[in-house]
Amino acid sequence: MTEEKDFWINKDEVGILNGVEGTEYKVTQETMNQKGWYKLAGDEQIVKKVELTGEEAEWFEKNKNLPFFKNDSTEYFAKKALDYSVTWEGKEHWCNLFSQAYFNGYTIKKEKKYYIELNFNYYNGSYLNVNQFGVWVWEEKCGIFDGTKRQFTQDEIDEMQKDPRAKGLDLNELKTEVPEDELEG
Template sequence: MTEEKDFWIDKDEVSALSNAEGTVYKVTQKAMNQKGWYKLADDEQIVKIVELTQEDADFVEDNMGLPFYDLKEPLSYINSLHDYVNGKNVKRPRQLLAKLAKAYFNGYTIKKEKKYYIKLNFDFSRYLNIQENGVWWFTNGMPTILGRSQFTQTEIDEMQKDPRAKGLDLNALKVEVHEDELED
């Protein structure tokens, strides 16, 4: 178990944690972790762990066994990384390259997609639930475990095309699910 302690960090490092000014700051480990900074080892090296989409995380995981950069080795992480980024056709390939290189060395977390409840606008105690067999219904009170009540934006867009949604603007009825309430 890692000992909880305070860290002294310099002005360059603190800009990511707050808007404070000065030269040296004392910051708790908890405050750093909340902002995505983690201590790698007991030597107190502090790094920013990157947040990746599931697709990018799958790429990193599939290629972690490769050496990062080896001129003699055609199958290296950096070569695979260039092929992957070129195949994605992104607007800013250098930013994605840097992010995935940091993930190789520092580790990563997977970005959780936002989820939403659909609440009736005239009765805020009713939530849309969808059973596994596709039946839609609105329940009283909190969302039920008998059906799915949390939906991604992509799912909401697909649901909007369903004839049962005729006359409902599901995007206007959506309410973001708090992080503590997220279903897997």
């Protein structure tokens, strides 16, 4: 396990981390990690892990054990990364993205989730909750059933909009983004 320590970073890096200006700042490792920067084990090098979608991460996991480059074969990582894109313009993007993941690691991009909120309840707001039986209930965020779903992806909202129970409601107008600290697994 590596020792937790503070890092001195320059003005350009500070702007990336938190939008402030100055010449040099001391930043904790935890702050660096929250912004996607990680210390490589055993040395002082700090790298930015790329964010991959679930589909990209699945492709990466399938191909990560290939050698990065191999002269006498077509079975190597860089070739597979180039082949991932169907357009010539996209080849450079995918090759760069997957190469960074190959050498620096990656994190999986969290899909945005939303609450569906009716704004006319004068107490704490009334939120759409869907229980394990598919019953729609408008109540506070806490929910009354185990297995109640109250955070929805955009795809789920689009599908729910087709439901007859949504007649007269524009769920996209009622959605509010879930803050990162409230995201459910």
